[in-house]
Every structure is written in C-alpha cells, then in structure tokens.
Amino acid sequence: MKIIVSGSAGFLGSNLVKRLIRDVYEVVEWDIMEGNDVCNPNLTADGLDAIFHLACPVDPEHYQDVALPTILASSQGTYNMLELAKKNNAKFLYVSSSEVYGDSTSLPYKEDDPGVVATWGDRAYYGESKRFGEMMTIVYHQYYGLDTRIVRPFNIYGPGMRHDDSRVIPSFMRNKKEGKSLIVNDLGQSTRTFCYVDDFIEVLMRAMFYPNTNGQVFNLGSEESITMLQLASMISSNIKIAEDTRSGEQKHRKPDINKAKTILDWQPKISLKEGLEEMWKSFR
Secondary structure, three states, X not given: OEEEEEOOOOHHHHHXXXXXXXXXXXXXXXXXXXXXXXXXXXXXXXXXXXXXXXXXXXXXXXXXXXXXXXXXXXXXXXXXXXXXXXXXXXXXXXXXXXXXXXXXXXXXXXXXXXXXXXXXXXXXXXXXXXXXXXXXXXXXXXXXXXXXXXXXEOOEEOOOOOOOOOOHHHHHHHHHHOOOOEEEOHHHOOEEOOEEHHXXXXXXXXXXXXOOOXXXXXXXXXXXXXXXXXXXXHHOOOEEEOOOOOOOOOOEOOEOOHHHHHHOOOOOOOOHHHHHHHHHHHHO
16 A cells, blocks of 8 residues: 655654554655655655645744745645545545634534634634645545545654754753753643654554544544643653743643544553653653
8 A cells, every 4th residue: 555644754744654664554755854845736646545644834933934834735735635635546634733723612622613713813824724724625525525534633742753843842851951941831720631642643544544534533632631830840840930821822722532432442542651751761
C-alpha cells in the first residue's frame, strides 16, 4: 500500500512515518522543509492508496511569521491534496485541530458542537483555516464520493517536538533545561488535556484504516483535564505565576472521545506522568 504523508518532517508527521515504515507501508514523505510544498499544484504522485494530510505550521507565539503559511496550507494545500486523492481514488485523512471549537463553553467538546471563532482574534488564522480545511474535506466526501475522515487532536506531546517549539510542554521543558522559571500565565488556572504521541499515532492509523470511518469526524486526545499550574508542578518546582494570558487562546479545552472509543476501540493508555518522563529523556 502506497501512502503520502504531508508534513512528514513535523512532530506528528515524523512519528507517523516511523509507524508506517514499521508496519511495512510504502511511504512518500512530503514536507516544505524538503522542498515539497503542498501548495504547489504541480506536486503529484500516482498509484496512491491513502493520504494523511498533516502539513501546517504550528507556532502559537509567532503569529505574524506563520499566519499566511498556515492559511495557505489549510486551503490551497488541502485542495491540492484532496484533488490528488480524488485522482487516485485514495483514502484521505485531514488532521484538523481542537481549536476549531473556538470559545465554545460547552465542555467536553463533542464532534457535532458548533465552533465559536472570532475572525479578528490573534489566533483566528489557525482555527478558521482548519475549519475551512474541514469544510473542503466534507465537500469532497459529500459531492465527489471521496473516502475521507477528519481528526481533531487535543494537545499531543512527546519525543520529536522541536526544542524551540512554543507550545506549553516543550516551553516548560526548555526553561527547566536552561535553569529558568516555568512561566505560568492566567494564574495557572487554564486547563488542557494532553495525549502522548504514541497513543495518538495508534488512533490515527485506526481512523484511516478501520471500517466505518468514511465521512467521520473524531476528537482524539485525553479526557483528563489538568491546570497549567499542575502541569508545571509535574515538570519543575521553579515556577513563576503571571496574570497575563496568551492572546487568542481558549481558557479551557477538553474532548469527548466516546466516538473514538466506540468506532475505533481506542482510548489513551500512557499516563501524563509516564509521557512527560519519556519526553524529558529526549530533551536532556
């Protein structure tokens, strides 16, 4: 089986490629870092069986640098990958984001909950472009009969994240490694759930290849909420609490994963404590 992974050099993409190779799939790796930009309409391949579309910049601290590339990867890039899947009659999986829910106050988020995203917010470029990518994927499923599925990751972490990644866990570990205080914003009361990358890659494979996944949308992540102060305390005792909040971020985020449990027979196995210990080994 021949499979394309777009965004193959990224955190999730590189872990997915390792799993696919281990399972003896023929993998085509496409990443902008290697000159294979999904926004390039001339990027093509034949004999494909499946496409995992992960390509999208992620850098929550540097909005201006990644806003336009994010929008283009999620719109033009998604269109190109959907067209390629249509040409090859290949299965298609779109990696969206939990941020499509925006500021919805209904917790935990269910897949059919409407998103509430302000288009003028600092991070609207990310949530709205992911929503657009979802809509385009659904159009290809409904109107062209393409075999598609959409997944919404909730804070995936683990080995393979860049040491300069600005997401919360690598940021905390970077400060710990450098002997700096862990800065906890919003008085440390914002909450998230965290899913270890191995658990996520397992369910990503199931979402693509299990029966009864065509046309489905899945929340993928842990159901165990933790405050940012609790998270910081698991990593270091050198903590500085601040009132500031990161502009445009939701205060709370938690998935309902009953659909993944039912259709994919999946739930996370690796505890946050175990996952943080494994990630710290790769950071030192």
